[in-house]
Amino acid sequence: MHPTINRNKKYWRIVCGLLLLYIFIGRGVFAQNTLNIKVADKTSGGALPYVNGLILQDSTQLSQKFITDKAGNYQVQNLQPGNYRVSLSYTGYLKMDTAIQISNSKEQEQVPKQGRAQQLFIYLTPKFSQLSAVKIKAQKPYLEMDKGKFILNVQQSALAKSSSAWDALKYAPTVITSSAGSLTVLNKPTVVYIDGRRVHQSGEALMQYLQGIPASNIDKIEVIGHPDASYAADISTVIKISTIKYKDDGIKGNITFRGIKASFLHKYINGTVNYKKGALYLQSGYGFGYAKNKIINNYEKLGQTGSVWMIPQQSISSTNTNRFYTTLGYDFNKNNKLTFYTDITSSTNHFNLKANNGNFTDDRSNDSIYRFNAKGSNKSISIQSQMTY
Secondary structure (H helix, E strand, O other): OOHHHHHHHHHHHHHHHHHHHHHHHHHHHOOOEEEEEEEEEOOOOOEOOOOEEEEEEOOOOOEEEEEOOOOOEEEEEEEOOEEEEEEEEOOOEOOEEEEEEEOOOHHHHHOOOOOEEEEEEEEEOEOOHHHHHOOOOOOOOOEEEEOOEEEEOHHHOHHHHOOEHHHHHHOOOOEEEOOOOOEEEOOEEEEEEEOOEEOOOOHHHHHHHHHOOEHHHEEEEEEEOOOOOOOOOOOOEEEEEEEOOOOOOEEEEEEEEEEEEOOOEEEEEEEEEEEEEOOEEEEEEEEEEEEEEEEEEEEEEEOOOOOEEEEEEEEEEEEEEEEEEEEEEEEOOOOOEEEEEEEEEEEEEEEEEEEEOOOOOHHHOOOOOOEEEEEEEEEEEEEEEEEEO
C-alpha cells in the first residue's frame, strides 16, 4: 500500500477520535446551569406578574436585573456553579432576599448536553395583611404590560391610600427617581402627561407638583420607553398619568404639607385648584419650599510657626422658594389639545460661613488666633411661558 494512503488513514483516525472525545466529554464540561424562578403571593398562592428582581453571584459580585413575566416566571440561563443571592421587590409586598447554590451534579455529568435546571419558588408576603379580607370584583392586576409599555393600575395597590403620584412612580419598572427631583425612564429623560396634557415642569418643581397629587386620585400610570410618532421627535420617553376626578367638569383642589427632618426642618407646601367645563381647562397652583442646612468640617491652614491648624468651620445655608403657575387649555378633540403654561418662581438664598481656631492662651503666645465670618444672600426671579399643541 502506498505510504501516503497510510498517513491519511492515520490522520482521519485522530480527527474522529477527537470528535468522539468532544461529544462524550467536552459537552459535559461546557454545560451551563439554568435557574427557573417562580414568584407567587404567600396568602393566595397566585402568581405575581412583573416582579423586579436581582441575582448576584457571591464570588464575582456580578449581578443581573430581571423582571418576571405575567405568570410570575423568569429563567436565568448560563449560570456558573457557585453561591447566589436573589432579591425581589414588588409594590405592596415585603422585600424578599434569599440564597441558592448552583452546583454541578452526577446527574448533569450523565446528561451533559442538557446542563442542570434548578427550580426556585419564592412567596412574597403582603405588607397589609388586612387587605386579604377585602373582596373586589373584576379586579385588575396592579401591573400590566401592553405593546411594550408598563401600566400601573394604582387603585389596586395599598399605596393608593396614603401616598402621592411621585411615590407611585418610585415603584414603576424602568423608572428612576431621586430626592433632588430627577426622573428618568430607561436612564433617559422623560416627559410627564396628565390626562393627555403635557406638564411643563422639571426637577424639584416637578417632584413637588407630583407629590401634591394624591395617589387616591390616580386611575393608572403608563410608562412608555419607546414613544410612537404621535409624540414630538425630541421626546425620549413618556409617563402618562390618568386621574379619576380631574377629567370631570367642575372645580377641584387639593393642598399638601410635607416636612423633612435633617439638620433643620425642611417645609414644603403645594396647592392646586382645577376648573374644567367642557373643552376648557384651567389650573392654578402655588408651591412653597423652605430648606435650611448646616455643614461642619475642618479647614487646614498653615500657622506662623509652621504648624498646621485644624480650624473648625461651620456653614449654614437656607433657601426660600415661592412658585406660582397657571395652565390654560382647550381640547379640540382627544388628540388635539392647546395648552398655555406660565410659571413665576422667586428664590432667596442666605448663607453664613464661620471659622474659629480657639481663644488666646499662654501656650499659644507664638501663634495666632484665626477668626473668619462671612454672610451673604441673593435673590432671583424667573418667568417662563410655553404654548404646546
